[in-house]
Amino acid sequence: MTSGRKMLLETLVGHFALLEVAHPRKALTPVARKARRYAKLTLKQWESPGRRIAA
Numbered sequence: 001m002t003s004g005r006k007m008l009l010e011t012l013v014g015h016f017a018l019l020e021v022a023h024p025r026k027a028l029t030p031v032a033r034k035a036r037r038y039a040k041l042t043l044k045q046w047e048s049p050g051r052r053i054a055a
Helices: 003-022 030-047
Strands: none
Touching: 003 030
16 A cells, blocks of 8 residues: 555545534445445554565
């Protein structure tokens, strides 16, 4: 994963947090939940030490 993609996913996680505060009903839609789950899972996999590949 490139650093740009990582930054994009971090930004999306932040936007989902704002969405939960500002519009809780919209944050509970299936699309928003799946997108938030995907972004968090992808970031978690990126940060785990066993997944990094040396360049």
